[in-house]
Amino acid sequence: MPNWELVRQDFSELRQTMNGERLAYLDNAATSLKPKSVIERLLSFYQQENANVHRGTYQLSFKATEEYEDARKVIQHFINAAAAREIIFTRGTTEGINLIASTYGEQNIEPGDEIVISLAEHHSNLIPWQQLALRKKATLKYINLTSTGEIDLADAKQKITAKTKIVAVTHVGNVLGNVSPIRKLAELAHQNGAIIVVDGAQAVCHLPVDVQELAADFYAFSGHKMLGPTGIGVLYGKQKLLEQMPPYQFGGEMIEDVQLDNSKWDQIPHKFEAGTPNIAGAIGLATAVKYLEQVGMAQVKARDAELMAYLLPKLMAIPGVKIYGSQNPQQHVGVVSFNLGTLHPHDVATALDMEGVAVRAGHHCAEPLVHSLGTNSTVRASLAFYNYQADCDQLINAIKETKEFFKGELR
Amino acid sequence: MSLDKLNQLYRAVILEHAANPHHHYAVPNATNKKTLHNTTCGDTINLSLHLDADNKITDIGFTGQGCTISQASASMLTDVMMDKTTEEALAIAKIFSDEAIGEKHSRDELKKLGDAQVLTQIMEFPARIKCATLAWWALKEALLKNAKGDK
Known part of the structure; x- marks a missing residue:
């Protein structure tokens, strides 16, 4: 101990x-407090190592890129993703979930489809789906909770049907602190041809998380609730899904080729990281993860x-x-x-x-x-x-x- | 003990208004109404009032739910606004909202707030300013809506 x-x-x-x-x-x-190592890492990055990533030809930029991409690998191992390219840096859980709704959701949801969430959701895992359902004339359904606030699996079996395209649930509830049966919900979703999106904001700081074990298709979390800086978060997505999805935002760093009338997108994860990312934030988050792993x-x-x-x-x-x-x-x-x-x-x-x-x-x-x-x-x-x-x-x-x-x- | 500082906020008069709020009803045949929510905590104030032909408040009341501060503040507001003209009411509401953002008024001006004078110390508790000002914003919106002829 x-x-x-x-x-x-x-x-x-x-x-x-x-x-x-x-x-x-x-x-x-x-939000969690920040350990000394995270604060010192941010300081040393800005004092000595600050440079933009994925574009410089000089030593400093090369080093910053390496640190940034190493941070991705640290996160990959922390949640046991199959590959580093399945880790997308975001602003936080909210942006991660909005990203899925605006890309995968826009691409795959059609009128009459169903999106299933639970009654225990934080607004950030509720409103993106509610608004997507409204835009697409799809139906938003809520899984009921038991008297002690747990996800009611019997009700989940009723609510998740062949019409369901997306199931989105929290891993650990932010009001009651209960753990959702993600693996079982994932099986239900997959049996019905749906994907499962997991809000991990309250879980990553308390539990060992293994996204493959959970069978999650997407898993979103925030850095600041797990000892990291604010303004940095992670969206894990299965490679096959990420590759099929359209970009979330457009701009620098996410393109392979730009013509006057069309463009080609870069590989994942860069396709989803338009603009200069939160470099120090990602490196700070990796330091936080190392701290958690040390404990x-x-x-x-x-x-x-x-x-x-x-x-x-x-x-x-x-x-x-x-x-x-x-x-x-x-x-x-x-x-x-x-x-x-x-x-x-x-x-x-x-x-x-x-x-x-x-x-x-x-x-x-x-x-x-x-x-x-x-x-x-x-x-x-x-x-x-x-x-x-x-x-x-x-x-x-x-x-x-x-x-x-x-x-x-x-x- | 730190709870001593609580006494500065929760004066007896505030606790009394919260426990037994004045004019705690919806005004029948209200000419002006406004419902406001405090989005951070889910508090609600439904303010209703009756203006006569001379733009005088002949009845005012509130319903809703919320913390001690928001409920006491609404109760104090209804006391002070009864029988005031729209113009007078808005002037008094301005004194209150000025105090909440740290703009001080003279002692004579503050007296116009009645019991709500004690709430001007809310500046000591920045997290609670929204609770104290909710009813006063509701009043302003209810009256200004009317001023634009949008009854």
Whole structure:
């Protein structure tokens, strides 16, 4: 097991106070903190190695290109893609999913076709499909959830039919933290001739991910939720699919040949990376991946589970706290959503902020899911492996003090 | 203890308005209505009012759901806007929204806000400014819509 005390020291943001209190950062599902190695890598790139990629004839540009393409290989191995060319650098999960909807979706969806998503989706894996369905006069169907917020496989079997062209689901839910049965959904999709798109934004930072094992056709995630910089993300796609798809954007670096009245596209992945990419971002993300691999994803997963097993029972033991989703800590990967009596989550979050505890309050960009839970908003605490039991204790104590402060309000 | 700072935001008068909001109803035969959402948290304010022939607010009320701050703010707004003309109401709303963006007004001007004066300290809690201003934006939109003859 890694020395978690030493691991924690790599995250300088934790060495500060918030509102005069020790900072308990429990908003990791929104964005993770960045370790020293990632910050230093960005700095050294911009200080010493900055040059554009895939165009210079000079040493610096050659080196930058090499680093950028090495980053692609690091990501490839991290998620066990079959080839580096199956890794496309994007701005984040949102851009990755929009890319598929605008290319594969535009090319393959016809009137009367079906797109199947789940009720647990973040808006970024919902609106691109909703709008595609509207443009194409296709039907958008939602897989229902069980009473504990899990994807209902029996319902999935009903919803995924021969008319289904695309199934798009989240790997780990950003509100309830439950893991979707991706492999089984992929089998259902493939049996019906559909492809499966997986939103991995909340999974890659908590679980070892193997895209071939999952049988995912596309897998999208963001760098900033897994210790990397903002503005960089990854879209994995099966080579055969990527090759058949039209480009997403047009411009430099994505062409093979340009004539006055037509152009030919470069090979994948470059076909999907028009313009100067986020070079430092990709290199920073590769550094983040190396950091995660050094800690070990199995250890990260075990640490997250250990912290949740500590936090959830304590949270449930506070009278008036309502937990959404499962009561079993094993079904909450890094995330737990709750409410405190009739207190509005924004009031709770402000009070927790005063106690140094950073959490998210609101609908978490998943309005259909939050409404299905019978509420308009929740408080969400989300863990990372660099959190401590002390962070959980601070949250628990702060909730108790908040309850006391608002005792006249609580019903 | 840091919760002491919470007292600056959640004054007794705010908690009282939130627990027992004033004019918490939809105005029957409303001449002007506006529903606004706070997209970050899903709060909703439905504001409705009745303007007479002299452009005076003869009734005003609100429904919806949201946090203590948004509900208290709406309740305070309805108190202060009752019997005001459109012109007076917009002038008062401007004082409130100016304060929310850090533009200070004199003590005499602030008095026109009634109980809502305490909410001008919302600047201390930047994450909550949207909650406090939601009802006031709804009022402005409801009244300005009418000014353009778009009842």
